[in-house]
Amino acid sequence: MYLTVRDATKTYGTFTALDRVSIEIEKGEFVCLLGPSGCGKTTLLRLIAGLTDLDGGEITLEGATLSDLPARKRDFGIVFQSYSLFPNMSVAENIGYGLKIRGISAKEIAARVTELLELVKLPKMADKLPGQLSGGQQQRIALARAIAVDPRVLLLDEPLSALDAKVRATLRDEIRQVQRSLEIPTLMVTHDQEEALALADKIICMNHGIVVQAGTPEDLYHRPATRFVAEFMGSSNLLATEEVARHFPDLLATYPADKKAYIACIRPEQIAIKPAENGVATVQSISFLGNLQRLELDCPAGPLLVETHGRSPCRTGDSVELSISTEACTWVLDDAEQPETTPA
Template sequence: MPKQNQYLVLNNISKSFGNFHALRDINLSIAEGEFVCFLGPSGCGKTTLLRIIAGLESQNQGRISQAGKDISWLPPIKRDYGIVFQSYALFPNLTIADNVAYGLVNRGQSRASTKTRVEELLTLAGLPTSGNKFPGQLSGGQQQRIALARALATSPGLLLLDEPLSALDALERVRLRGEIRQLQQRLGVTTIMVTHDQEEALTMADRIVVMNQGEIEQIGTPQQVYLQPGSPFVASFVGKVNILRGISLGDGRFRIGDLNFHWESSVDHIPAGAPVKVYLRPEDFVARDAENRTHNNAMAEILKIEFLGAFSYLTVAFEGMQQQPVVTSMSLNLLKELRLKVGSKVLYGLLPERIRLYRDNEAEPLVMIKPALAEAA
């Protein structure tokens, strides 16, 4: 678990490139030992913010403190961090051992202590016998392990990861993200990772900073960001979601098509008659014992089944709101148990505590199925 004292504090960080505002008034505190992900689409400012923390870009205004020290305008060489880039950035003409030792040699560390530290890091990276090889002899995942070992060689207080997994194939990404997380927890190093992949953020982070158009939309644990999105953008960006249009009936009720539903939320009251957008994740619909789990029940016809192994996505049309079909999820076992196929009808329940409702202030299509970022990449 992360320690409680604040290790890195950002106050009122802003950055513009000409007339383009890349960052607007960013405030963030990161605890010692915490793993934080900056998550957002391309152009949201997450990489710019990471580069400002590293001193590779200068903010137009704002203050940064690390371990109680003001580093706002220090050059990169005087800041205490290690960094790993998407492109590995290993020296192709140096051996793996020399790549890992690079920062130690520049600091004038003795040859014996450098050799010991390199051996320790190669073992930590799972490549203890690769010291005499060159980067071109290693796979992409192995090269990124070496880049990580090099970043950790000087025992920095802060580790910065700039989309370190995006150049790898899907299987290697899953394997390496688990290894990075385990290593971070073992060493207790405060870590910031930039990613556009919501699955990486959900599986790796202690907290996620969701960014959009140069601003922070929400900060929270993976569970908070996924289950309690703080804005329509977060609700649609993190995870797979159905976005439907309806009308508020007031008092925790709304209507989609001819169907009325109840919902539970602590957000501001939405008056009766106001157009709303309804955000529903595929798992918010339940088909087992639906009539006993919620009063939000309706029959639906299965239009399409997308098999994904352990579970499937079912596109269904509810009686009374056929113009707005939705995507639901169902485990392989339940799909077989209920013997469902295209054309089958099933009673679904919609869990009221999982519904997210927002005022509809924009003209949009009736329904939009937003895929998870990992699937769209």
């Protein structure tokens, strides 16, 4: 294991920001810390960066402890949401600053800066001041500055949140490309589940200072462990076990053997519908989203959300038949919490 955080704890007065959190990052891996605001993800990133002190637990890199090493000696790269370029330095000086501190010769720095500017697709910007660049350009330079020193870990703190939608999508792909080609172990904090799904090799989903679930994007989407994860990662239909037993008894076949309180989670795109007279459900409303449509159904088990690709076979008011395969249903622990950001 390359970077490990074991039992990291951080409290501010009576507020526990992190409660014995343990995570791991492999060499070359892209890991996303995902969660609503206030869940402790940024605190965890700052602990790893060395910008905040640990109250308990340990952080190790390649087996050696980092806990007492100040940020400036960790050789990490960091990119903030607010760009944070040095306003008094040109783009080239910003990128070369870390190298200058390490005593690299001016000639080598210049060569490296040119290379990095190519990499972030801003080759002509070397002499500009940060104030003369757009937000997206500034964030590219901030990325170049962070990777210039060949960091042992790249830390990204909501790097895309301040940008508008289009720039965000482009830069997201570029970050992924750069990370893949340089194979830098990367940890990114985000509250945007779509961003996490698109970028991460591994997602660590957090809430209230603890890790709720860690796994691949597919794991978290298709096999959420708790109600919180199910609701935070995209939209889902959550049905109480009694309702399932009454209306979809077939699905109970996969109910876990232990006696904990589970509820059924069914993703909207995994419910198949077809118009039928005297069907069990009625279409309440249809939203057209371009490539897909979202239908709200009224059925005896409660309201159901269904997504279909292509043209919808039904219209508002139609009655429909439902079919849900057993694999489509995941049993999640009911942690009885509403996520702060309601997924669309």
